[in-house]
Amino acid sequence: MLENNYTNNTDNSSSGIVYLVGAGPGDPGLLTLRGLECLQKADLVVHDRLANQQLLAHAPQAEIIDVGKKPDHHPTPQERINAILVEEAQKGKVIVRLKGGDPFVFGRGGEEALSLAKAGIPFEIIPGVTSAISVPAYAGIPVTQRGVACSVAFITGHCAGSKPLDVDWQALSQGVDTLVFLMGVHSLKLIVTSLLKVGRSPETPIALIERGTLPEQKVVTGTLDNILEEAADIEPPAIIIIGKVVSLHPTLEWFKSTLEISLMG
Numbered sequence: 001m002l003e004n005n006y007t008n009n010t011d012n013s014s015s016g017i018v019y020l021v022g023a024g025p026g027d028p029g030l031l032t033l034r035g036l037e038c039l040q041k042a043d044l045v046v047h048d049r050l051a052n053q054q055l056l057a058h059a060p061q062a063e064i065i066d067v068g069k070k071p072d073h074h075p076t077p078q079e080r081i082n083a084i085l086v087e088e089a090q091k092g093k094v095i096v097r098l099k100g101g102d103p104f105v106f107g108r109g110g111e112e113a114l115s116l117a118k119a120g121i122p123f124e125i126i127p128g129v130t131s132a133i134s135v136p137a138y139a140g141i142p143v144t145q146r147g148v149a150c151s152v153a154f155i156t157g158h159c160a161g162s163k164p165l166d167v168d169w170q171a172l173s174q175g176v177d178t179l180v181f182l183m184g185v186h187s188l189k190l191i192v193t194s195l196l197k198v199g200r201s202p203e204t205p206i207a208l209i210e211r212g213t214l215p216e217q218k219v220v221t222g223t224l225d226n227i228l229e230e231a232a233d234i235e236p237p238a239i240i241i242i243g244k245v246v247s248l249h250p251t252l253e254w255f256k257s258t259l260e261i262s263l264m265g
């Protein structure tokens, strides 16, 4: 058992507890030690599609509920997930809510924590390795680099429902060196045309990384000018990273991926 010396709710034995655990981006080795410890003592694991299923092997004793979105299936609605966590914790269970990447980075972990807080259920947040930085890292792209990029922004390429993207393109383009879009594959055209419209150079390097950190990782690089044709067959989940740091990819690439297309000059 791992020891830690901070105050937490772990020893609350009278009621259940929910651990909101970040599962990391895909590579099962990127789970934290604290996340592993929680899985090993869980009575119930409630997991997402993006959380690597291999991690469930750390919890053979646990009941498993899959609330992930599968192709041709509707995901469990967020309200229902919130209700499952509350109802099962009220039965006294130790619950791991296993979420892809980090629970608080575009993961709706904040909503789940709010719902638990409202119901008076003890909970802990176990941060995870977010795809926003680790997927670029596995493609040999540092999100910041001295002398090249001193700022980075994480942006969602998808808004709730059918709302348009709520992005200040001018401010982003002028004020931030590296732009990392999550959930952006279907908005790629909008992202590229919006950045070009506010004056980002057509020569700006851009990469799309599909299923990063996994054996089937696929990287496509190019420039704002040519990426639309070349990235046409990229599918979610994928990260879009834009900025000069992308040009480090050919030199720093270390993780062997199955397919790569490069159109950078």
Ligand code: SAH
Binding pocket: 025, 026, 050, 099, 100, 101, 102, 103, 104, 105, 106, 107, 129, 130, 131, 132, 135, 181, 182, 183, 184, 209, 210, 211, 212, 213, 214, 236, 237, 238, 239, 240
């Ligand atoms: N909480 C998660 C993000 C959830 S939003 C995190 O911190 O990583 C889901 C988006 O994450 C996907 O649409 C994709 O943009 C990104 N993503 C997650 N895992 C990924 C992976 N292995 N490769 C590429 N993108 C990934």
